[in-house]
Amino acid sequence: MKALVVEAVGPLALVEDLGRPGHASVGVTGSGAADRRALRLANRLLGNAEGAAGVEVLLGGLAVRADGAVRVCVTGAPAPVLVDGRAAPLGAPLDLRDGQLLTLGMPSTGLRTYLAVRGGLAEPHVLGSASTDPTMGVGPDPLTPGRRLAVGSPPDREPAADVDVAAPEPPPVTDVVLRVVLGPRDDWFAPSAVDALTSQPWTVTAESDRVGVRLAGPALDRADTGTSRELLSEAVVRGAVQVPHSGQPLVFLADHPTTGGYPVVAVVVDDDTDVLAQLRPGERVRFRRVPRGW
Amino acid sequence: MRLLPCGDRAILVEVTDAAERRRLDATLRHRPLPGTVEHVPGARTVLVVASAAHHLPEIAAALRDLVLDAPEATDETDELVVEVRYDGPDLDDVATHLGITRSEVVARHTGQVWTVEFAGFAPGFAYLTGSEGDLEVPRRHSPRTRIPAGSVGLAGPYSGVYPRPSPGGWQLIGRTDVTLWDAERDPPALLTPGRHVRFVEVAS
Numbered sequence: 001m002k003a004l005v006v007e008a009v010g011p012l013a014l015v016e017d018l019g020r021p022g023h024a025s026v027g028v029t030g031s032g033a034a035d036r037r038a039l040r041l042a043n044r045l046l047g048n049a050e051g052a053a054g055v056e057v058l059l060g061g062l063a064v065r066a067d068g069a070v071r072v073c074v075t076g077a078p079a080p081v082l083v084d085g086r087a088a089p090l091g092a093p094l095d096l097r098d099g100q101l102l103t104l105g106m107p108s109t110g111l112r113t114y115l116a117v118r119g120g121l122a123e124p125h126v127l128g129s130a131s132t133d134p135t136m137g138v139g140p141d142p143l144t145p146g147r148r149l150a151v152g153s154p155p156d157r158e159p160a161a162d163v164d165v166a167a168p169e170p171p172p173v174t175d176v177v178l179r180v181v182l183g184p185r186d187d188w189f190a191p192s193a194v195d196a197l198t199s200q201p202w203t204v205t206a207e208s209d210r211v212g213v214r215l216a217g218p219a220l221d222r223a224d225t226g227t228s229r230e231l232l233s234e235a236v237v238r239g240a241v242q243v244p245h246s247g248q249p250l251v252f253l254a255d256h257p258t259t260g261g262y263p264v265v266a267v268v269v270d271d272d273t274d275v276l277a278q279l280r281p282g283e284r285v286r287f288r289r290v291p292r293g294w
Numbered sequence: 295m296r297l298l299p300c301g302d303r304a305i306l307v308e309v310t311d312a313a314e315r316r317r318l319d320a321t322l323r324h325r326p327l328p329g330t331v332e333h334v335p336g337a338r339t340v341l342v343v344a345s346a347a348h349h350l351p352e353i354a355a356a357l358r359d360l361v362l363d364a365p366e367a368t369d370e371t372d373e374l375v376v377e378v379r380y381d382g383p384d385l386d387d388v389a390t391h392l393g394i395t396r397s398e399v400v401a402r403h404t405g406q407v408w409t410v411e412f413a414g415f416a417p418g419f420a421y422l423t424g425s426e427g428d429l430e431v432p433r434r435h436s437p438r439t440r441i442p443a444g445s446v447g448l449a450g451p452y453s454g455v456y457p458r459p460s461p462g463g464w465q466l467i468g469r470t471d472v473t474l475w476d477a478e479r480d481p482p483a484l485l486t487p488g489r490h491v492r493f494v495e496v497a498s
Contacts, residue, residue, distance in 0.1 A: 021331050021332065021343070022331050022332045023332070024332060024334040024341075024343075024413075025332060025333070025334050025335065025412070025413055025486065025487050026413050026417065026418060026420075026481075026482070026483035026485070026486055027413035027414055027415060027416055027417045027418055027419050027420070027483070028417045028482075028483070126477045126482070127477075127482065136416055136417055137458065138417055138477060181299050181300075181301050181302060182299065183298050183299035183300065183306075184298035184299060184300050184306040184308075185298075232336065232337035232338050232339075233336050233337050233412065233414055233421070234306065234336030234337065234338070234339040234341070235306070235334035235335070235336050235339065235340075235341035235412075235414075236341075237300060237301055237303065237304050237341070237343070239301050240300075240301070257414065257415070258334065258413060258414050259334075259336055259412065259413070259414030259415070264300075267299070267300050267301030267302075267304075268301065269301065269302045270301060270302055270303050270347070292299035292302075292350075293302055293347055293348075293350045293351065294299075294305070294350040294351040294353070294354040
């Protein structure tokens with residue numbers, strides 16, 4: 001079986017597909033690619049099903065050697081791509097000959113680069129997905145040098161002729177606007193706090209990972225400051241803006257806990273969470289309120 | 295029932311008490327709503343997750359018309375027996391807090407039917423409540439940094455079993471060898487919402 005053999009990793013490299021929805025009632029979160037748009041694009045460019053498993057690479061540093069001829073594609077945060085030391089493009093299919101080495105450097109913007117392969121990675125599934133949740137230890141282990149990633153059978157079809165072959169626009173760097181729907185617990189907060197959420201810029205902090213992005217800004221005060229009202233555990237979703245006692249919000253991403261005990265003031269529109277997953281510490285976001293869809 | 299917005303893919307349904315939440319959970323399990331991926335119970339809520347944003351209006355309408363008529367205990371809720379060695383490090387503290395003996399703590403824990411209310415914290419971790427409601431204790435003042443898998447604990451009105459080694463603040467009363475979460479097993483989690491559990495004492 002053809003394979004990609006890992007020779008080096010940077011801070012974190014994980015096998016991810018589009019996750020395992022439908023198991024939160026037994027405490028298993030969705031996981032999957034933090035920037036699903038980027039993984040989907042890479043798979044489309046290769047003629048794969050959109051949800052085929054690839055590698056999510058945090059801040060570059062990945063080197064893989066082809067065992068057998070394989071076709072790959074790199075999307076997401078624009079990391080310099082080298083094939084046997086020669087520059088290669090992002091957002092386009094690349095043919096690797098047996099033994100060739102592909103390396104990803106540090107992206108100029110964004111956090112997460114995706115490496116997909118025609119046929120997808122043939123990693124074992126847990127609850128219908130090959131995604132890794134490194135926090136909870138579900139799915140394949142984080143990649144380490146020496147790891148052999150078997151490549152699945154290529155799909156019967158070639159990529160559609162009209163597939164978007166143009167390189168995707170690089171992730172935005174700052175002052176990104178994320179759409180939010182207020183609630184479910186906006187009534188736990190002072191009206192001024194709800195205003196502040198959508199009127200003030202928020203800065204991404206370094207205490208951010210696949211579980212969530214912690215933001216810094218004006219403290220979001222509760223309506224009942226001084227009382228010790230506590231929320232009973234309730235389910236939370238990707239994109240939920242949870243506000244602990246510090247008043248500094250945490251926006252949940254792919255590996256969010258399935259239930260939480262702090263009030264969720266608003267929820268980021270699902271598509272916009274992929275943009276958020278590419279923001280670096282120090283970059284800023286704003287929230288724009290949109291109506292609920294029902 | 296109160297319907298609360300939860301982004302563009304879900305609706306959070308808030309109910310008045312745990313009994314109503316159990317009926318709502320059972321009804322949705324018995325008859326899933328079209329356009330939904332799953333529903334996730336909490337203490338007083340059930341999150342209903344749509345497969346796509348455009349399904350939310352029909353889901354909201356269906357929830358407003360929903361009749362909570364499913365029986366609470368369905369056939370899938372056959373009782374799970376969990377054997378426990380009651381030698382936990384907090385057994386004395388629990389007994390002192392409740393003003394009873396260690397053996398009475400064990401008698402209460404084994405002498406009632408426990409029901410899985412909802413999950414969270416980790417894969418396979420479930421919050422169970424007892425039919426008698428007579429084992430309510432606070433969390434430990436300082437959480438432990440590492441609790442072994444299989445530890446049986448109490449916190450608030452709940453009992454639970456740690457499926458994997460993790461930090462935690464529950465009062466530990468015993469240990470079990472039952473594997474509550476195994477990714478290689480089908481299904482991986484034994485404790486699903488609505489399931490009934492009986493704890494049985496075995497020798498330490």
